[in-house]
Amino acid sequence: MVTLLIDDKKIDVKEGTNLLRACLENDIYIPNLCYIKGMQNPPASCRLCFVEIEGEDHPIASCTVRVRDDMLVHTDTPRVRRLQKTALQLLLSVHDVDCKNCPANRKCGLQDMARFLKTALKSNRFDLFLKKNQVDQSHPFLDYYPNRCVLCGRCVYVCRDQQKLTELTFAQRGFNTVIGFFGNSQTIPPSCDRCRACAEVCPVAALLPKREI
Numbered sequence: 123m124v125t126l127l128i129d130d131k132k133i134d135v136k137e138g139t140n141l142l143r144a145c146l147e148n149d150i151y152i153p154n155l156c157y158i159k160g161m162q163n164p165p166a167s168c169r170l171c172f173v174e175i176e177g178e179d180h181p182i183a184s185c186t187v188r189v190r191d192d193m194l195v196h197t198d199t200p201r202v203r204r205l206q207k208t209a210l211q212l213l214l215s216v217h218d219v220d221c222k223n224c225p226a227n228r229k230c231g232l233q234d235m236a237r238f239l240k241t242a243l244k245s246n247r248f249d250l251f252l253k254k255n256q257v258d259q260s261h262p263f264l265d266y267y268p269n270r271c272v273l274c275g276r277c278v279y280v281c282r283d284q285q286k287l288t289e290l291t292f293a294q295r296g297f298n299t300v301i302g303f304f305g306n307s308q309t310i311p312p313s314c315d316r317c318r319a320c321a322e323v324c325p326v327a328a329l330l331p332k333r334e335i
């Protein structure tokens with residue numbers, strides 16, 4: 123075990139744990155979207171989980187750091203909050219905010235982050251870029267909405283690491299990056315229809331089982 127001080131709270135954590143997990147499991151909240159409970163190596167894609175660590179020049183994504191003895195961590199500084207708000211606004215700059223018509227309304231990761239950071243879902247700080255394709259219906263059991271997807275990677279993770287399947291992947295590059303489906307109606311395993319793990323972990327209703335729509 124190692125002992126660290128987070129916002130003046132002393133916690134004991136198993137050596138090797140990532141700092142975000144250590145905080146969340148000790149009731150110290152840090153905004154996050156790409157982390158799933160218990161995940162040891164999050165993809166670090168959302169850039170929301172910044173903290174300041176004494177001895178480091180810049181805030182750092184807490185899910186990328188391993189705890190160490192005597193670490194001094196601050197989760198609520200002006201620099202941290204500024205970076206978290208910027209990260210959220212960047213995610214929202216490629217997101218079609220239409221909460222009234224969205225299945226995620228009131229159980230949405232973006233709404234939770236905006237509420238916690240006391241910031242609006244719509245701002246004009248960054249230009250809005252939306253993809254042309256509103257929905258990908260090529261999968262026999264799932265529909266995918268690119269303009270809701272925050273590319274957190276949770277769906278890819280649960281499919282691969284928990285279900286031991288490789289049905290989902292990141293496809294294309296840069297601004298055009300989307301979640302893509304492997305296979306077609308002939309090759310996709312029937313278990314995919316019953317599984318729904320990817321849709322369940324999606325924080326923004328970007329992946330939905332077809333028959334629920």
Ligand code: SF4
Nearest residue numbers: 220221224227230326
């Ligand atoms: S995913 Fe969340 S923020 Fe986006 S439209 Fe739906 S409810 Fe609103």
Ligand code: SF4
Nearest residue numbers: 271272274275277324
């Ligand atoms: S579909 Fe959902 S879970 Fe998958 S990357 Fe997009 S937002 Fe994340």
Ligand code: FES
Nearest residue numbers: 166168169171185
């Ligand atoms: S939780 Fe750390 S970058 Fe997403």
